[in-house]
Amino acid sequence: MIVSPADSAAAVVRRRTDGRQDRITLLRATAIIAVGYGAGAALQSTYVYATLVPEWLAVPISARLGANAVAVVVLVGVLAVLQAHRTRPWPWTALCIAAAAVVAGMARYLAQLAFGVYDEPSAATRDAEVLSGFLLGAISAGLGMWTVATRRTARARTRAATRDAVHVELALKALEQEEIRVRRAVAEGLHGTLQSKMILIDARLGDVLSRAQALDEGDAESLAWVRRELDEAREIDVRQMSRLLYPERVELGLVPALRALLGRIPASVATRLTVSDAVRAIDDPTDSVLTLSERLLAIRVVEEAVTNALKHGPASSITVTLDVAQDVLHVSVLNDGELYVPATAGAPSGTQQLSTRLSFVGGRLALTPGPEKGARLEAWLPLGAGAE
Known part of the structure; x- marks a missing residue:
């Protein structure tokens, strides 16, 4: 040495x-x-x-x-x-x-x-x-x-x-950086290489279907079904998986990434994003204080809360609140779904894994009932816990 x-x-x-x-x-x-x-x-x-x-x-x-x-x-x-x-x-x-x-x-x-x-x-x-x-x-x-x-x-x-x-x-920071690298690489592979190949396959199928008169009716219908399934897989599965691995607009900041995430929620669910001035100051795209790993972890909290709200709700509204105090980022997600039942709300796997992940960086997670019904998922993430 x-x-x-x-x-x-x-x-x-x-x-x-x-x-x-x-x-x-x-x-x-x-x-x-x-x-x-x-x-x-x-x-x-x-x-x-x-x-x-x-x-x-x-x-x-x-x-x-x-x-x-x-x-x-x-x-x-x-x-x-x-x-x-x-x-x-x-x-x-x-x-x-x-x-x-x-x-x-x-x-x-x-x-x-x-x-x-x-x-x-x-x-x-x-x-x-x-x-x-x-x-x-x-x-x-x-x-x-x-x-x-x-x-x-x-x-x-x-x-x-x-x-x-x-x-x-140092080991935790190295793991975070490796996770970010893998997430980015896989997301780029899904969004780029795999999706491009699926588009080429879709074009070739379209070309074949354009000459459907040379095919019998059963084969033409089968090819049409394959094309529909392929298009659905490309639009939903591949893109969705890519976004889960590496959320879009995350490079621009936490707030833009959360806006993109909430924008994908069905229109039947009202969404609201409340951001304090302190969060806007540290999430300024020109000079962001939040590291990439902190943004990903905060987005993961909101994703988990939204998933629980849609799965155990169904919720008619979801409110996301971001604030920061004493160098701790506070993320709160409130939904008005069914009455909070500890045995099923947030069910053990995802929420528990997220709680463990937060504990590694000195943070914590809490799942509590909403004011009248629904549930509130809150996370406290110390800033500076991860490094880009």
Whole structure:
């Protein structure tokens, strides 16, 4: 795989950002944990041990807190200098933690001497204080590194999920483009090559029928029947299939394509197309915002609603409404057919497949009863879900 300079630069920036965030996480978590341990140790020394050795009450708690604060600062500083946050083999990380804890333990003991916590401590006292400081630093730094490791794991999972989502989106867009290409190719083949051949066959049959006197009556009638069926297949089946695959005027925009679709509905059914100004603005033929895949999907919604209205109606009127709000195209198709019956209205196959298709691009479909009778099919299609 070839990596472009831009991708390489982005990777460098990302690594630097990750390193900076890991360093902040390590130092912040270590400091917070160490401060908590240090404050607890200071309180314990002052109020618990003082009951056994009353002279210890003369040592102010601020001195013990100050010594522990010095240990925290030294611990965080050593971790920063050693860059313990960087990804390395775990023995090196353990060594960094141990080194920082040793230095912090020694600094804590020296600070105790400087702040007057001890005047002439015994060797046992010295060893106990240094060891406790070491343990405080090791535990705090270890938990800080665990926090960094947890953050790295979460970050890696988030990025992997993001990459997967991008791959799915790209695959979906590729499938949409392939579907559009196939639809266009098949529609052009039906409308062009197949229809031309059927016209030539029809012309040849016409020529034969013009010499019908050379044929007996039965053969002439059979040829006439074949010609009628062929003409009907060309006018209805081939053209209809071509329009279903690739609606006419779809290249001009969604509104022209829907006008052509509604214009093919029988005259006994009144049709109405209501388009908001927002839709007209994004469907301007000179600068359309709607992609070809979005137009095809919106037209498919109207086709499904019209089919259901004619099949389960019969409807006497069909109203199509288009609107857009917050980058979501709203398509509503209302018919005044028979009373809405969930078991039969929109019947499972076509409507369910359309609902699944919409869900792939973040949209949704709803089939509900009309105000008095009939049904309303509504779709919400996020704009920008597909790319031309």
